[in-house]
Amino acid sequence: MSQDYIEWKPEYALGIEDIDNQHKFFINLINRLSGELRDVNCKDHASAIIKELNAYAHFHFISEENLMRNAGYPMLKEHKVLHLKLLDKLSTEELVLDFEFTKQRAEEIIEFLSHWFLYHTVNEDRVYADYIHSKDE
Numbered sequence: 387m388s389q390d391y392i393e394w395k396p397e398y399a400l401g402i403e404d405i406d407n408q409h410k411f412f413i414n415l416i417n418r419l420s421g422e423l424r425d426v427n428c429k430d431h432a433s434a435i436i437k438e439l440n441a442y443a444h445f446h447f448i449s450e451e452n453l454m455r456n457a458g459y460p461m462l463k464e465h466k467v468l469h470l471k472l473l474d475k476l477s478t479e480e481l482v483l484d485f486e487f488t489k490q491r492a493e494e495i496i497e498f499l500s501h502w503f504l505y506h507t508v509n510e511d512r513v514y515a516d517y518i519h520s521k522d523e
Contacts, residue, residue: 391417391420391421392413392416392417392500392503392504393413394410394413397508398504398507398508400507400511400512400514400515401515401519402453402515402518404449404453405449405450405453405511405515408446408449408450409446409503409507409511411442412442412443412446412503413503415438415439415442416439416496416499416500416503418435419435419436419438419439419496419499420496420500422435423435423489423492423493423495423496424489424492432492436476436479436495439476439499440473440476440477443469443472443473443476444473447466447469447472447473450469450511450514451465451466451469454514457517457518457521459514459517459518460517461513461514461517465510465514468506468510472502472506475498479495
């Protein structure tokens with residue numbers, strides 16, 4: 387399994403404290419997931435870790451969407467669709483790992499989550515942050 391971990395970088399910061407803190411926790415959770423899935427061969431444990439990540443993603447997305455709604459963010463509906471797609475993917479992976487756990491499958495999940503998180507934060511969430519900061523000026 388890949389030894390790569392995501393490290394928080396200044397360019398990930400959106401300048402919105404709640405979201406930045408949640409993103410840091412999300413990174414820590416992905417890194418923990420990566421380490422634990424690398425060291426475990428138990429499908430039940432793997433599924434439980436994915437469930438934890440799924441639960442945190444639900445919390446984070448609701449929190450982020452509430453901030454967007456409160457700010458009158460015009461792209462909320464489109465942003466929410468991106469969140470729902472990830473939640474669907476995580477739910478599917480949870481079911482797959484329940485029935486068929488392999489190290490390769492776990493590695494694919496980690497790679498997907500890492501790429502999704504970095505792309506979503508740097509690109510999609512940045513658009514929202516720019517909107518918020520332009521309102522503050």
